[in-house]
Amino acid sequence: MSAYLLPAFFLGVILRTTLYRDFSMPTLRHAWLFLLGVLAELFMVFLVVRGYAPKEVVVPLGEVVSYACILSGLWLNRSLPGIPLALLGGAMNALVIFANGGHMPVDPAVLERAGLGHLREALARAEDGLHVLAGEGTRLLFLGDWIPLPGRVVSPGDLLLVLGIFLWAMVPSRKGGPTMKP
Numbered sequence: 001m002s003a004y005l006l007p008a009f010f011l012g013v014i015l016r017t018t019l020y021r022d023f024s025m026p027t028l029r030h031a032w033l034f035l036l037g038v039l040a041e042l043f044m045v046f047l048v049v050r051g052y053a054p055k056e057v058v059v060p061l062g063e064v065v066s067y068a069c070i071l072s073g074l075w076l077n078r079s080l081p082g083i084p085l086a087l088l089g090g091a092m093n094a095l096v097i098f099a100n101g102g103h104m105p106v107d108p109a110v111l112e113r114a115g116l117g118h119l120r121e122a123l124a125r126a127e128d129g130l131h132v133l134a135g136e137g138t139r140l141l142f143l144g145d146w147i148p149l150p151g152r153v154v155s156p157g158d159l160l161l162v163l164g165i166f167l168w169a170m171v172p173s174r175k176g177g178p179t180m181k182p
């Protein structure tokens with residue numbers, strides 16, 4: 001889903017400058033928490049790729065650390081426009097991942113519609129360490145990845161995260177700030 005977060009941010013900034021004539025960057029307090037969350041993800045990838053630790057251990061642990069940092073940062077910024085939606089989306093993703101032992105379940109029925117049928121076997125083996133094919137024992141699948149997009153399957157939490165980041169980047173947060181252009 002991170003592939004959609006940067007485009008949502010940049011589109012929001014472009015609309016912010018166009019609609020509100022506001023050329024300032026969106027504010028964000030405690031940005032170090034977001035950086036720490038991203039670094040946890042990168043460190044997790046490094047450990048797995050280099051063979052220093054098995055993905056079965058590192059990925060769930062890395063997800064816990066990453067989500068704890070990012071959700072904390074979102075909580076501390078919840079007064080900003082769009083951030084409550086992003087917080088809800090992140091919490092939904094964290095809940096389904098934690099309920100499934102550190103894995104995001106993917107609905108097998110939607111893989112073909114998204115053009116990803118070829119990934120069925122890889123998901124069944126949890127090759128990336130995070131995503132798994134949903135099955136009988138899957139918990140909270142309605143929060144998992146079941147929404148097909150071209151070349152991707154996303155979760156409701158992913159959509160809320162992207163929408164929240166877009167709104168945060170687009171809407172000026174200070175009171176009495178810029179107004180929309182006529």
